[in-house]
Amino acid sequence: MIVDNDTYVTDPDRPRSFLSKIFLSAKISFYPQFFCIVWRSSGRAKRGVYGSREWAESSLDVMRALENVGIRIEITGMTNINKLEGPAVFVANHMSTLETMVLPCIIQPFKETTFIIKKSLLTTPVFGHVMRSRDPVVVSRLNAREDLKTVLEEGGKKLKAGRSIIVFPQSTRSVVFDPAEFNSLGIKLAVRIGVPVVPLALKTDAWGIGRHVKEFGPVDTTKKVHFAFGEPMKIEGRGNVEHEKVIRFIQERLEEWSRE
Numbered sequence: 616m617i618v619d620n621d622t623y624v625t626d627p628d629r630p631r632s633f634l635s636k637i638f639l640s641a642k643i644s645f646y647p648q649f650f651c652i653v654w655r656s657s658g659r660a661k662r663g664v665y666g667s668r669e670w671a672e673s674s675l676d677v678m679r680a681l682e683n684v685g686i687r688i689e690i691t692g693m694t695n696i697n698k699l700e701g702p703a704v705f706v707a708n709h710m711s712t713l714e715t716m717v718l719p720c721i722i723q724p725f726k727e728t729t730f731i732i733k734k735s736l737l738t739t740p741v742f743g744h745v746m747r748s749r750d751p752v753v754v755s756r757l758n759a760r761e762d763l764k765t766v767l768e769e770g771g772k773k774l775k776a777g778r779s780i781i782v783f784p785q786s787t788r789s790v791v792f793d794p795a796e797f798n799s800l801g802i803k804l805a806v807r808i809g810v811p812v813v814p815l816a817l818k819t820d821a822w823g824i825g826r827h828v829k830e831f832g833p834v835d836t837t838k839k840v841h842f843a844f845g846e847p848m849k850i851e852g853r854g855n856v857e858h859e860k861v862i863r864f865i866q867e868r869l870e871e872w873s874r875e
Contacts, residue, residue, distance in 0.1 A: 620697075623690040625682050641684040641834040648680035653742055660744040667723055670749060674720035681713070685836035686821050688717075692844030695813060696725045699847055702779040706801035707815035708792050708865050709783035712830045713822035713840065718781060721842065728779040731766060731800075752780065766800060767807050774808045781815075788829070790820045792869055794862045802854035802861075812854075814845035814861040816868035839875065843868045 656673040659665035682688060705722065707714065715730065722728045731752040737743050752770045754762040770780050782801035789796075805812045818841040823832030845864045848857050 621691060621694045623688070623693065625687045625689070627687075629682055641686070641836045645680060645684045645834045646831065648683065649677060652676045652680065653745070657741040657744045660748040663748075665745065665748045667727060670745075671720050671723040673745075674717060674723070677716045678720055681717075681822070681834075681840070684834065686834070686838075686840060687836075688840040688842075690721060690842045690844075693721070693725075695844045695846055696722060699726060699779075699811065699813070701810065702726065702774045702777050703811045703813050703847060704774070704801045704805040705779060705781045705813045705815050705844075706861050707781065707783055707817055708797070708869075709785045709788050710790055710817060711788055711819045711822045711824060711832070713819035714783075714817050714842075717819075717840075718842075722779065722781070726779040727777060728781060729773060730781050731770065731783070763800070763803070766804055770804050771808050774804070774810055780804065788824060790824075792865060794866070797862055797865075799854065799858045802850060802858045806850050806854050809850075811847040811849050812857060812861065813847050814864040816843045816845070816865040817841060818869060818872045839872075841868070841872050 652673055656665060656669070659669055678688065703726070705718075705728075719728070729749050729751045731754060732746060733756045734753050736746050737753065739746070750773075752766055752773065754765055756762065773780060780801075782804065784798045784800050785793075785796050801812060818839075821835050821838040821840050823835060825832035843864075845861075848860060850857050
């Protein structure tokens with residue numbers, strides 16, 4: 616339910632899906648919906664008919680599937696996306712699979728966008744077709760120097776072409792935010808091309824990390840999902856000040872949400 620132009624919250628009166636009423640486990644009722652969405656999207660991508668609009672629509676389908684099983688979602692700061700006149704680098708903490716699935720339906724309607732992803736995702740069965748269709752910036756995660764070069768060159772080309780980029784500077788997904796593990800990759804990219812940075816804080820541990828397959832963990836309806844977009848920042852100099860501002864923005868939001 617859209618509260619205003621800046622905020623979205625899940626309608627508290629939204630009815631749960633039929634499957635979620637039958638099964639006590641949100642995980643059991645959510646994943647069949649999720650796999651159907653991915654399978655359908657993969658088929659379209661394989662046929663070459665999965666564009667930006669379809670990506671945003673399937674992302675929204677995932678968000679609705681989460682709400683169908685009882686997950687509550689709150690998104691704030693959406694006017695900070697809409698006010699951008701050109702492309703930007705969205706710099707966020709990384710907590711779970713949820714953000715990679717839901718962010719497209721939040722950002723894509725305002726800004727043509729893509730992710731920086733690890734190369735192995737391109738060869739993932741079914742989902743790989745979707746990822747390749749989005750023309751992401753691909754890194755190996757084997758050589759930090761080469762990955763930085765790739766991000767600056769390939770990411771720079773996409774930004775110059777008008778496409779925004781979502782960056783997760785943390786090396787791995789984690790429910791704990793450690794500033795020491797939060798590199799300045801997004802800032803470096805923005806400095807190189809001269810585009811603004813939009814800080815993005817998120818809390819998405821309602822979709823947990825799996826024990827055997829990280830992407831398919833528990834689904835906890837007692838945990839609320841949060842996305843908060845900050846004011847776009849023009850980078851001055853090398854961006855050290857802005858990097859600290861992004862970290863502070865994320866820390867403050869996470870602390871605020873932890874008190875709920």
